[in-house]
Amino acid sequence: SYELTQPPSVSVSPGQTARITCSGDALPKQYAYWYQQKPGQAPVLVIYKDSERPSGIPERFSGSSSGTTGTLTISGVQAEDEADYYCQSADSSGTYVVFGGGTKLTVL
Amino acid sequence: QVQLQESGPGLVKPSETLSLTCTVSGGSISSYYWSWIRQPPGKGLEWIGYIYYSGSTNYNPSLKSRVTISVDTSKNQFSLKLSSVTAADTAVYYCARDRMVVTPGSWYFDLWGRGTLVTVSS
Numbered sequence: 001s002y003e004l005t006q007p008p009s010v011s012v013s014p015g016q017t018a019r020i021t022c023s024g025d026a027l028p029k030q031y032a033y034w035y036q037q038k039p040g041q042a043p044v045l046v047i048y049k050d051s052e053r054p055s056g057i058p059e060r061f062s063g064s065s066s067g068t069t070g071t072l073t074i075s076g077v078q079a080e081d082e083a084d085y086y087c088q089s090a091d092s093s094g095t096y097v098v099f100g101g102g103t104k105l106t107v108l
Numbered sequence: 109q110v111q112l113q114e115s116g117p118g119l120v121k122p123s124e125t126l127s128l129t130c131t132v133s134g135g136s137i138s139s140y141y142w143s144w145i146r147q148p149p150g151k152g153l154e155w156i157g158y159i160y161y162s163g164s165t166n167y168n169p170s171l172k173s174r175v176t177i178s179v180d181t182s183k184n185q186f187s188l189k190l191s192s193v194t195a196a197d198t199a200v201y202y203c204a205r206d207r208m209v210v211t212p213g214s215w216y217f218d219l220w221g222r223g224t225l226v227t228v229s230s
Contacts, residue, residue: 001170031209033216035153042202042220043153049209054218086153094213096168099153 002026002091004100011106018074020103022087025068032070033088034063036081037102043086047072074105082107110135112203112221120197120228126190130203130221137161137184141206143217144177144188146199154199158206158215159186193228200225 004024012018022032031050035043045054047063050070060075070089074081087100116128130142144156157167159177167175171190179186190197201224204217 029212030214031212031216035217042223043217044220045216045218048207048216048218088153088216090212090214096166097155097215099155102152 002096002098004087004089004098006085006087006100006103008101009104009106011108012077013108014079015076018077018081018105020072020074020085020087020105022070022072022089022100023068024070024089024100026092027065027068027070027089029092030089030094032063032065034070034072035086035088037084037086038082046085077105077107079107081105110205110219112205112219114201114203114221114224116224116226118225118227120193120226121230122194122228123192126188126193126197126226126228128188128201128203128224128226130186130188132184132186132205137179137181137186141208141215142179142186143204143206143215145202145204145217145220146197147202147223148196148199156188156190156201195228198226198228 034047037043046061050065051063062073084102086102090097113131120126138161141158143158159165174191176189203221205219206215208215
């Protein structure tokens with residue numbers, strides 16, 4: 001079955017830039033999507049189609065994709081950005097979708 | 109604005125069938141795809157399957173033999189049934205609205221319910 005791989009954790013100081021990666025063999029063909037999940041809450045979409053930002057999501061959230069790796073970048077990290085982040089994509093044939101294992105972002 | 113609300117028993121016995129309903133309020137269930145997604149305590153997210161308002165479905169291959177998703181457009185609801193449950197099915201179950209991407213063929217989730225915890229235990 002298809003898998004997406006994320007680092008378990010990323011730590012940054014306030015005001016710095018956080019980068020969270022997501023690796024998958026089908027990413028050259030499929031878009032990556034990103035969700036933020038805070039404790040006890042449902043996930044929230046922060047990036048869709050690799051780099052598009054939904055309305056209401058701060059501009060400091062951006063996304064990119066190159067080859068088999070998608071990247072979520074949070075510029076000028078704030079304390080409120082501390083959360084788990086999940087990438088999501090589809091298998092190469094678009095039959096089903098999977099999530100990465102999640103990355104816990106810690107703001108030091 | 110559109111809101112989703114999951115409902116159903118919070119405790120299910122092993123080998124029985126888990127049944128949940130998602131009610132869509134503030135908008136119509138028509139013209140969209142709708143998914144169930146689950147998250148075991150302390151773990152990651154797993155897509156279970158989706159249904160179109162017309163009734164067509166697509167399930168995660170790893171769960172396909174045990175899953176049935178149905179829709180009731182008159183009530184603006186869709187439902188999940190998961191049979192032969194075990195402790196491994198203990199999770200927070202979310203319903204979500206899908207946004208389809210025609211090319212290259214994928215979808216994502218732009219609206220989520222708050223989730224409901226289902227525990228499988230005797």
